[in-house]
Amino acid sequence: MKDLRKTSQKVLKEKTGNAINKNTKIKVNLSGKSIDKLTSGKALHKSIANGFTAKEHFKAVENIKSIYRKSVLKGTYPDRDNNPNIKDIKRFVTSYETCLGNKSTAYITVKCYKNGLNKLYSLELLK
Template identity: 35%
Template sequence: IQLNHLVQRQDFDNATKALIRELEGGLPPDDGGKSFEYKTEGTKDIKDLRTELRQSLVPILNQDIKNKETGVVARISGTGLNKISSEKALNKSLENGFTKEEHFKVGADIKALFENARLGETYADKKGSADIKAMHRYFAEININGKKAQVKITLKESMQQGHRIYSLELGELNPLP
């Protein structure tokens, strides 16, 4: 039996599917992956940071972004862009010891981060929305201004729109779940 045929089965979780893809040669071996290094300088006004983020992400809005580990294709919409730059997402990064400049610098690289992130967990929508099939949390390790950090990228999987990049936050580096 071909392993690729097994990937299509609904009863396999994403980690199993990723392992099958790797065995079939669809993914490069895990050699630590791409290194994400970021540096920020000075402080900027929140309005300027939001404008810069929008300028960075507008070219990739509503375009397919494929995660290398799981093969999941997601898109970032205007709503996702607004969520990443929202006060709530920013406050989570600030509470975790990062600056607003660091949050927005990393947010501007969401495409590469999602492409290289690892799936950490899948869970039901906490709001119980009928259109949401599942929520997925992806993790990427980065180094920003000499600090090791973990980027948490949340995807919503909806019946109508498929996988949408919903939010991003910076956290201290913890072992992946």
């Protein structure tokens, strides 16, 4: 699992930068902090708890920018921690076929900051 995580981190570091959602035109940033969050044990365990493998999770994470581009905004929510710097939290969803051919729903969380920056925060695979 450590090798999968390190590989994903390396792939993502080459993909840092912005992506624009085709449906909402919301621009998001993939940063070093985003990469750490997306490849964290907590993020991985959510996908595993939903019946997916570590390989499926990490391969989806490696493709997060393309998955985000085609996703649909599910909703906008307040930050549960009431961070004064965060404007809101946006959740996006799209159908996604994993690297093992399993059908899933990719659930992406974006943190939108009051300074105008929107950061990719998490990805979870759902059945």
